[in-house]
Amino acid sequence: MPDRSVRRMVSVVVLYVVCVLTALAVAAVLIAMTGGPWRRVLTALLDGSVRNPGRWGTTITEATPILIVALGVIVSSRAGLVNIGQEGQLAMGTAAATWVAVNHRGPVALLFMLAAGFVGGALWAGLAAVLRYWRKVPEVISTLLLVFVASQITGWLLSRSFLLQYLEKGVQNQVQTSKQLDPTTRVGSVRLLGNAVPWTALAAVALAVAVGVLISRTRWGFRLTVLGRNPRTAQRIGVPVMIAGSTALMLGGAMAGLAGASMLAAGASGYRFTAGFSNNVGWEGLLVALVARNRPWACIPVAFVFGMLRTGSGFLAATGVPRSIAEVVRALLVMAMLVPPALMTLFDQRRRPAVAAAGTLATVAAGG
Amino acid sequence: MLANTLSDILSSAALYGSTVRFAVILAFAAVGEWVAERAGTLNISLESFMIGGAYSSAVAVGAWHNVPAALAVGVLAGAAVSSAQAWLSHRLTIDQFVVGLTLNIFVLGLALFLDHRWKAVTPVPKAWRIPLLHRIPVVGQALFGQPWPMLLIVPLVVLAWWLVFRTRWGLEVRSVGDNPQAADVSGIHVNRRRRQAILFAGACCGLGGGVLVLGQIGINGYEPGHVGLKGIIAIAAVIFGGWTLRGTVAGCLLFGYFFAFQQAKLVDINPQLNASLPYLVALGITAIFARRTRQPRALAQPFLRGLT
Numbered sequence: 001m002p003d004r005s006v007r008r009m010v011s012v013v014v015l016y017v018v019c020v021l022t023a024l025a026v027a028a029v030l031i032a033m034t035g036g037p038w039r040r041v042l043t044a045l046l047d048g049s050v051r052n053p054g055r056w057g058t059t060i061t062e063a064t065p066i067l068i069v070a071l072g073v074i075v076s077s078r079a080g081l082v083n084i085g086q087e088g089q090l091a092m093g094t095a096a097a098t099w100v101a102v103n104h105r106g107p108v109a110l111l112f113m114l115a116a117g118f119v120g121g122a123l124w125a126g127l128a129a130v131l132r133y134w135r136k137v138p139e140v141i142s143t144l145l146l147v148f149v150a151s152q153i154t155g156w157l158l159s160r161s162f163l164l165q166y167l168e169k170g171v172q173n174q175v176q177t178s179k180q181l182d183p184t185t186r187v188g189s190v191r192l193l194g195n196a197v198p199w200t201a202l203a204a205v206a207l208a209v210a211v212g213v214l215i216s217r218t219r220w221g222f223r224l225t226v227l228g229r230n231p232r233t234a235q236r237i238g239v240p241v242m243i244a245g246s247t248a249l250m251l252g253g254a255m256a257g258l259a260g261a262s263m264l265a266a267g268a269s270g271y272r273f274t275a276g277f278s279n280n281v282g283w284e285g286l287l288v289a290l291v292a293r294n295r296p297w298a299c300i301p302v303a304f305v306f307g308m309l310r311t312g313s314g315f316l317a318a319t320g321v322p323r324s325i326a327e328v329v330r331a332l333l334v335m336a337m338l339v340p341p342a343l344m345t346l347f348d349q350r351r352r353p354a355v356a357a358a359g360t361l362a363t364v365a366a367g368g
Numbered sequence: 369m370l371a372n373t374l375s376d377i378l379s380s381a382a383l384y385g386s387t388v389r390f391a392v393i394l395a396f397a398a399v400g401e402w403v404a405e406r407a408g409t410l411n412i413s414l415e416s417f418m419i420g421g422a423y424s425s426a427v428a429v430g431a432w433h434n435v436p437a438a439l440a441v442g443v444l445a446g447a448a449v450s451s452a453q454a455w456l457s458h459r460l461t462i463d464q465f466v467v468g469l470t471l472n473i474f475v476l477g478l479a480l481f482l483d484h485r486w487k488a489v490t491p492v493p494k495a496w497r498i499p500l501l502h503r504i505p506v507v508g509q510a511l512f513g514q515p516w517p518m519l520l521i522v523p524l525v526v527l528a529w530w531l532v533f534r535t536r537w538g539l540e541v542r543s544v545g546d547n548p549q550a551a552d553v554s555g556i557h558v559n560r561r562r563r564q565a566i567l568f569a570g571a572c573c574g575l576g577g578g579v580l581v582l583g584q585i586g587i588n589g590y591e592p593g594h595v596g597l598k599g600i601i602a603i604a605a606v607i608f609g610g611w612t613l614r615g616t617v618a619g620c621l622l623f624g625y626f627f628a629f630q631q632a633k634l635v636d637i638n639p640q641l642n643a644s645l646p647y648l649v650a651l652g653i654t655a656i657f658a659r660r661t662r663q664p665r666a667l668a669q670p671f672l673r674g675l676t
Binding site: 030033034035082084131135136137138140141142144145146148149152153155156159283286287290322324325327328330331332334335338339342343345346349 | 644
């Protein structure tokens with residue numbers, strides 16, 4: 001019945017618009033309550049993210065690692081696993097990448113560095129996989145705890161000069177930072193309309209396509225999907241639950257590590273690995289995947305919006321509103337994007353209970 | 369040398385004192401979470417309930433200089449945050465972990481943002497010594513000489529036990545956590561019970577957050593870092609306790625000891641290792657106990673009618 005499906009489509013769109021506007025209105029009210037000018041906040045956010053010359057290139061640079069993390073999240077949540085430790089996996093991956101990169105130079109070293117990031121993140125997530133499948137520790141808890149442990153470990157690596165710390169000559173108080181990347185191991189960028197866009201951004205888009213194909217067009221992806229929707233069925237039809245699940249979890253961590261390595265190569269914190277290097281990129285990638293409802297192509301625009309909030313919030317200082325408003329806006333937007341599909345499910349369920357149950361089954365299993 | 373250090377650690381009254389303080393904070397959260405988990409929800413948003421309670425009671429006490437009123441505000445704030453979790457995950461059908469994660473980020477950011485405008489300076493309530501008992505050597509001061517809000521944990525644990533094991537509500541809560549389908553056909557509103565259990569957890573965590581800023585370490589003012597993953601450790605304590613109340617309280621004491629040990633710096637170890645000690649212990653403990661014990665059968669599984 002085309003009539004009904006059109007009506008449904010319209011109501012979905014209306015719901016999304018209403019929810020997002022509500023979120024923005026709540027943010028505006030919060031700013032107004034604390035005595036800030038909300039109009040100027042909006043202008044500053046837009047100026048800092050896209051309007052000023054050269055800014056959208058910066059936004060894309062910021063959005064790239066977020067997108068890569070989000071793609072990893074999609075892989076692990078396809079298998080029904082809730083990996084929320086990307087922040088730590090990113091830091092550990094970057095640590096491994098730095099270890100390779102500081103002692104070598106040249107484009108080959110760059111490749112090895114990215115590979116090291118991939119492996120480092122995978123191994124760190126592998127710990128959670130071991131705990132999950134060997135000791136039945138919920139991965140929600142272990143990955144989160146491992147984030148904190150990872151930040152301490154990277155702090156330790158950066159405080160030992162025989163590991164990653166770079167000692168500057170003649171300086172009293174040595175900071176926790178690694179050596180700067182050699183110019184030959186950095187990632188170049190393309191000039192586009194006066195904006196510098198790093199190659200990694202293009203690679204990340206290609207990666208989004210690859211992940212999309214992998215999870216929806218291959219046998220392996222199908223197995224993951226079955227595992228995520230119904231582990232018992234997966235076992236009955238012969239999916240190796242432990243191997244498939246661990247691979248998915250580790251692949252998620254690997255993407256986070258890769259994101260960290262690419263961030264370093266593209267110039268985050270001055271081509272140096274530092275103590276606060278991950279800087280919430282892991283968390284944001286996770287949120288991007290949630291908002292995109294685990295669809296790889298949808299991650300691209302969402303990651304861009306999150307990148308806008310990052311670069312835009314840098315311009316907030318002039319308005320006197322603290323930067324943490326960006327975090328509030330981000331979380332509000334995430335909630336606004338989560339509500340409409342859930343509301344639709346609820347309406348469907350009330351209208352036609354029997355038919356809806358099948359639909360709900362699909363939504364719930366897909367992590368909605 | 370080793371024996372010396374060991375005896376220092378075992379006889380340090382200050383260490384026991386701060387163990388009890390950390391354990392009490394954890395226990396507020398863990399008791400609430402225990403009830404919610406018996407009903408079948410794993411709230412990683414425990415953290416956000418605590419931050420909500422801590423921040424709002426810090427602001428309230430700065431405005432009114434009245435500790436009981438501030439604690440009440442903390443309870444309300446915790447319950448308010450938890451109602452978001454309850455509503456989004458058990459009326460709408462959004463995944464509970466997704467909701468919890470978003471709430472954690474939202475409340476942390478909100479508290480940071482509002483802190484700019486409404487600063488909080490907190491007085492520390494006087495210690496309330498129980499006559500005679502507080503003179504017991506080594507542990508007397510730790511157990512019976514704490515600021516009075518800490519003592520609220522005792523009636524709270526009793527209340528939780530009574531609610532879960534001695535009331536009809538508690539029976540229903542346990543049944544929706546173990547077998548929601550059976551509970552549903554016998555006329556229990558599964559998701560309503562789960563929402564109520566989450567609200568209870570939120571109120572407990574809000575109170576815990578309030579006690580954290582009001583009665584704990586003599587800190588002046590509130591910092592978002594004070595909660596610092598205690599919510600997650602509380603979940604680990606529930607796992608350690610094998611979903612029993614007694615075990616949960618024991619778990620809180622254990623993790624409280626490691627937090628105190630970390631803070632006291634009695635032993636000369638690597639600072640990063642020291643800082644990650646409670647979290648490493650939590651990982652180890654959950655690795656040992658998550659498998660041995662019997663968890664509520666429908667833990668972390670959404671309930672939808674017509675879907676087995």
